[in-house]
Structure formats: structure tokens, C-alpha cells
């Protein structure tokens with residue numbers, strides 16, 4: 065048996081004015097994690113939520129809050145997000161080339177799970193030292209669209225990176241994010257991804273539970289053969 069399937073609806077596609085009930089709805093539909101996209105309007109040309117929203121949501125749920133930091137200075141977010149009750153803290157390698165060791169240590173010291181993400185144009189080799197180093201990350205998030213916005217088209221060429229990672233690290237959590245849904249899950253699952261972020265395909269479906277269950281099934285079918 066390989067790694068566990070984790071289906072993480074991206075709350076970016078939810079109705080932010082009803083975040084707590086939208087989160088509960090996703091959990092009731094079978095979500096494992098809630099994916100929280102934190103953007104600073106600088107690393108990406110969009111601005112979303114920050115620690116105060118995570119803190120508010122935490123008062124309503126015990127769920128694993130999988131925070132994806134699309135920010136230029138992730139170090140500045142460690143303390144506030146730790147206090148707010150974030151569970152996972154995934155930073156981008158493109159802005160952390162000089163300080164990822166310190167970043168990972170600080171994330172862990174605040175009780176969060178460290179992860180690293182990379183944009184479609186960033187070579188996979190860049191994250192190997194972070195998986196193998198003295199202060200290893202526990203998840204790699206391979207972006208399958210350019211970060212910044214929900215509802216974009218899945219980029220199949222990013223699957224080479226997922227395949228390379230899975231071959232090298234059979235028990236690593238590998239997350240994919242962007243354009244995932246019933247029509248793209250097979251590519252991601254067969255490449256070896258086990259943590260699936262999906263926003264528009266889940267929130268936009270008439271039956272969100274069915275989409276979540278289909279994606280879980282595909283990941284489990286592949287992972288049971290590892």
C-alpha cells in the first residue's frame with residue numbers, strides 16, 4: 065500500500081462570506097483537508113486571505129488546514145499562522161532558495177507541517193535538497209497551473225515532475241494543485257500524486273461529494289499497487 069489519498073477542496077472557490085459553513089459542507093462531502101490559498105498580491109497578482117481568516121475559521125472547525133503560501137516573504141507568516149491554527153505550511157521554493165532551512169525549522173517549531181511548492185516552470189531538481197536535507201519538508205506541492213487564480217486549465221506537462229518525485233520518494237506526500245477534477249484526475253493519480261487540491265471542479269459540481277469520492281477512488285486504485 066502506498067501513501068494515503070487526501071482530497072483537499074480549495075476554499076478559494078467557496079463563498080468567502082460563508083466560509084465556516086462552506087468548510088463544513090466540504091467535510092460533510094468527504095474532504096480530508098481544507099486547502100487555504102494565501103496570496104500577497106506580490107508573489108502573485110491576486111490578494112486573498114491571511115492569518116486573521118485562518119484564526120476565525122479555526123474557531124469553527126478542527127479540520128486540517130492545508131495552507132498554500134503564495135507570498136514573497138513566507139518567514140513573516142510563520143508566527144501569525146502558527147498562532148492562528150494552521151496545520152500545513154507550504155511555501156514556494158522560488159522565494160526561499162536562501163533560507164529554507166530556517167523556514168522549515170520555524171514552521172515545525174510552531175507545530176505546523178512543512179511543505180514546499182514549485183511553479184510549472186521551476187525544475188523539480190530544485191526541491192530535492194529540501195526533501196533530503198537536514199530539515200526535510202514533509203510534502204511537495206507541484207503546481208499544475210500558474211499560481212494566482214482558481215479555474216485555470218490543468219497543465220499535463222507538469223506530470224513529468226510528479227513521476228520523477230514518486231519514483232525517487234515512494235512514501236512522500238505529493239500534492240497537485242490547479243485544474244484538477246474528473247477529467248484530469250487520472251493523469252495526476254497515475255503519475256503518483258496522492259494529495260489532490262480541487263476548487264472549481266468541486267464547488268462548481270451539482271454533487272460535490274461525488275467528485276470528491278471519484279478522485280479519492282482514482283488515487284487509491286493507483287496507490288494500492290505501490
Ligand SMILES: O=C(CO)[C@@H](O)[C@H](O)COP(=O)(O)O
Pocket residue numbers: 074076077099101132134209210211212213214215216241242243244261262263264265
Ligand atoms: O493555488 C491555487 C491557485 O493559485 C489553487 O489552490 C486554486 O485555487 C485551485 O483552483 P482550481 O484550479 O481547482 O479551480
Ligand SMILES: [Fe+2]
Pocket residue numbers: 074099100101132241261
Ligand atoms: Fe493552492
